[in-house]
Amino acid sequence: MTAPFNFGQLKFLKALTEALFHEAEMVISPDQVVANICDLFAKVGGTKLDEIRLSLTATEIVLGPLFAASRVETRAKRIRDRLQNSQFDLFQDMARLRGIIYACYYGHWQPGVEAGDQDANAANPVHAQIGFTLPKFRQRGAGEMPITRIDGREIDPAHVLGAADLASEYDVIVVGSGAGGAVAAYNVAAQGYKVLIVEAGPFYPSHHITHHELDMVAELFKHGALQTSTNRDFVVFQGRCVGGSSTINNGICLRVNEAGRTHPDAPDVLAQWASLGAPIDAAAFHASYDAVQEKLGIAAIEPRSGRHNGPHLLNGWAAYAAASQDPKEQRAVADWFAKNFGPPGTATACAYCGYCNSGCAYGRRMGMAQTYLPEACRDFGARILPGTKADRIIWQMAIDGRREAEAVRLVLPDGSRALVRARVGVIVAAGTIASSKLLDRSDIAGTGRNISLNVASPVVALMPEGVGGDAWDEDQMSSYVDCGDYLLESHFQPPMSMASLMPGWFADHSARMKNYGRVHSAGILFPADRRGRVKDGKLKFQLDRDADLPVLRRAMATLAKVHFAAGALECYPALTVGQAVTPDMDIDAFFESVIRESDDVTLSSSHPHGGNAIHADPRHGIVDPECRVHGTANVLVSDASVFPSCIRVNAQWTTMAMAHYATGRGDPFR
Template identity: 55%
Template sequence: MGRPFNAIQETMLLAITEAFFADRVMAIPPEQVVDNIQHQFGLIEGSARDTIGLSLYALGAALGGPLFLLKSPRERMEVIEERLAKSQIDLLQDLARTRGVIYAGYYGHWEGCTEEDNLHNPVLNQIGFVLPKYRVRNPATDVEIKPQYERELTHKDFVGHGAVPASVGVIVVGSGAGGAVAAATLAKKWGHDVLVIEAGAHYPSTRITHEERRMTAKLFVNGALQTSRDNDFIIFQGRCVGGSTVINNGIALRMKEPGLTHPQARDVFLDWESIGAPVDEAAFNAAYESIEERLEIGEIEHRSGRNNGPHLLNGWKLHAAATGDPRDQTAITRWFKKNYGPASAGAHCAYCGYCNTGCPYGRKHGMAQSYLLDARKAGARILAEATVRRILWRDSEDGDGRKVATGVEVELEDGSTCRIAATTGVVVAAGTMASSRLLDDSGIENTGRDISLNIACPVVGLMPPGHQVNAWDEDQMATYVDRGDFLIESHFQPPMSMSTLMPGWGPEHHRRMLNYNRLASAGVLFPADRCGRLEGGKLAFKLSPHVELPLLRRALAALIDVHFRNGAIEVYPALARGDTLYPGMDVDAFLKDRIREADDVTLSSSHPHGGNCMNADPKKGVVDLDCRVHGTANVLVTDASVLPSCIRVNAQLTTMAMARYATARADPFA
């Protein structure tokens, strides 16, 4: 594996690393940080390396070129703070986001291959982090951290690239939440005549480790560095067998459920009906129930989020009592329902805190541990590391003007291409953006429009000295508050990921990370309804200064108050400048001044939906009310891209339900 960054780029990486840790005690030398960055980007497939490489050239110019390199580390940090951290210029704000690359190179430091090799990892020891293998658990009250490998696909479940079938009945493109459920449902009808094609590789639990940098590089689209067109948002999506269910937190919320949805939250089913996309609510709820039964979805065990989870619930109770706002007081405050385990399989979640880089213990009940196994049992086959480039067509013999899919063109891992015929139909379920690109490349018009996001923004609180939260020894996401217009979700991350979302610059950022054990964290989740579209294959997405930005400020203000009321002495909202907030500050005024556009804050989404929206009118949507692509006879779309408007909550369960809803009919292609 070569070094992706050249000598000039490496010099800039070293200079910035030295500046970021000026006057701080580093557990590893700056040169090792640069080596770590070279190693991590060498693992990533996609455009991330080129993008960061170009950014390093631009950074060098923005910071003063050779003169910057001649300054001392402390002087360099002063230049960085003045020109990047405090800048309101979009280009410089975009360049400032490369700070996360340096922090990932430091806090993602990994030695050798195994946890044993990292028992004395100097960076992890510096911040007080203990790898799961070495955590002390009480056998009487805690779950033992050990593997449960009874539910795994094996190499026998996959079609070799030398044995790709020339023809099958149904081709399913994508193996995530939408594709796997569709494949299992259809395989029960057509058995071995179903072929699932997945662009990513297969990473069973036995291949997943706690080396964050490797798992992030291999399991995410573009190494978890996929951004919107203007770099305002990071979009997290899985690229592996099982899709995003491999790298998510298993959260399973319905769009609408009495007692679990805020009573004043908008009714998404009515929204869909109002825009020309009515669904049979009873049938959709039946689909929810089918998924919940198969995955044995239930409320997580409270011991799995014993510190950071209650921090949010207790803080919200105090916040609501202080505001007296009826909407705050009627907010839903709950522990999450998830598809972990289930307990009946002896696979309780071991709450190691690494959900977002895959579960190495086989305890997550994702698609590779459930619906893909069901599909295989019914006779379906799986072809991995194969990318469907376009759908092949012929004209309908009925003379009705519709297109009939005859198969797909596939690019294999070695770059060769082949064609696979589909005698019954094609199901597209590659995710909001990949499905839109595929349909567009296949000649379908109006794809990639009306994309919605549930947007996340983190806020970290520092608890007083002596108050050890140790939130890293828990389920990453345990509890939530549904206020109707936004949600707040408790969350925490392992060191590398936590360092990249932690706001702050240079020595101040390092100080915050040294208090890792005293940090409590949560994030707001707010809807941005149909604000995006694909342009040149990339997501263009703009927040309204009159709708989404005021909502973001209001949600952040509530979460900041939650932290303070539950005892935090400092709070770090994810602002580009990395400000520290203290009790007694006028938070509303502060946020109004600091957040004027999306560039001013760190925003991400793991829930893109829309792009091929359902609508009865072909001028307003890509698929009809049965999820069949308008103007075609036998192509279905069964992933989040068909959702007509923003669903407001985490998208996994609704995506699965939509796939079930679309394919449960006797003949979905009829």
């Protein structure tokens, strides 16, 4: 494997690591941290590696001459003055290198006989430093779910093709194997079509997934979980593997405007779509939700799976709302999430190991790779081609004058190209960004516009000694509050991910991580509606200063108050500078003063949607109300890119329902 960085870059990375841990105890060496960074980026490679090399060069220039040769105290002061406390957007972007370095310290993994070996990491010094125990060594008492693997749900490897097994033609080619692609592939295969499912990422069954976070993010996420918007204001998390994001998400399943589980004042999403020229049959759409629910066993999780962090948010909200004079807050809905983890109450239910976002190593998640995909292959003859990019759709002219997909040009794992004929049609379901790029390369005009994000940002809370329990020993996300304008969602991460989102610098960051067993965490989620577009193959996205930033400030202030109502001593919102918030502060005024623009806070999204919106009029949308691309005879889009506006809740279930709506109510090609 080619080394990702040259000698000068390695020297600078070491100097930067030493400075970021100034006055903090390190239990592994700076050289080991740099080795972990190299291992991560050697696996990620591609354009993301090029970007990080450029960022290193620029950061070295900003930090001044002879940075690596300076005393560590001098280096720390330069970082504090020029990066941590900078108000320049470019310098704030560079400051996010700190998250990579902290992640590669706390994501350290001892080498073992096998990759991801928990036995070799029983005495991992970084885990010991923060008081963390790997799932294999956790003690579960009577009535608790054992952390064991469930077999029998995986895709049969015989149904996963290599380039040599690829036929020259199929009835239907489905591009993408995630929430939209898997449901669509199952439905059309069940109608008797010979289906090929093309997936850009690798085939990674559950028994290959480990708790080595650095390995898993490199293998299973697009760009190693480092994909950003063009302005670097947002990290966009997307799966890039067979099963897509359903393999590495928290399994949250919320319907739009579900009675009793959605704030009564929340906008009516389907009515909004209709007003935008996208009439959807509400009864049929909810029937599609029902069909997906039945197959995945979607149900409210068992409270024991979110036993610490989940009640923290729910109890904190109850105490906060009881004192609120705001009628909207009094009407808020607070509840446990419904998920496709299990199903609950069975021996195969979620074992709440806390590693949802790096893949379920126990085969318990009812994701696409455990349900729709293996059934489509086993029962109806579909086949999966991983590691393959769909480059473009090749057209011919249909009798009625519309364009008709004749074939799809593929880029195979070895870089060679193949042209595979689609006798009946093509379904595009590669996700908002990739679907927009594929359609654009295929000469469909106007793609990638009006993209929405559910924008997230965390607030971590320090609890008193002995209060609340170890939040890392449970499901990552378990409860939520729908406040109408935004949601609050409980969440907690394993060490590497928690380190990357934990605010703070130098000894402050180290001290906060040493309190790993005492912190609870939650995040805000608010809709940024139709603010983005795909430009030159990348997501360009900008919050509206007047419409979005006030919601962001209010949501973060509210969440801090909820933490304090639950008994927190101080809070650490995800601010670039890393300030702490205490109960005696004017919290609203604090957030008003410190969040002036997007760069002042760490923002992310796991569910971009829009870009190829439904519209009855081809002048204003890419697909018609049946999800067929306007002006084509046999190309459908069945992923979240067809959503005309932001749905404001987690997009997984709605994406699956949309795919069923497009393909499961009859033959979509007739």
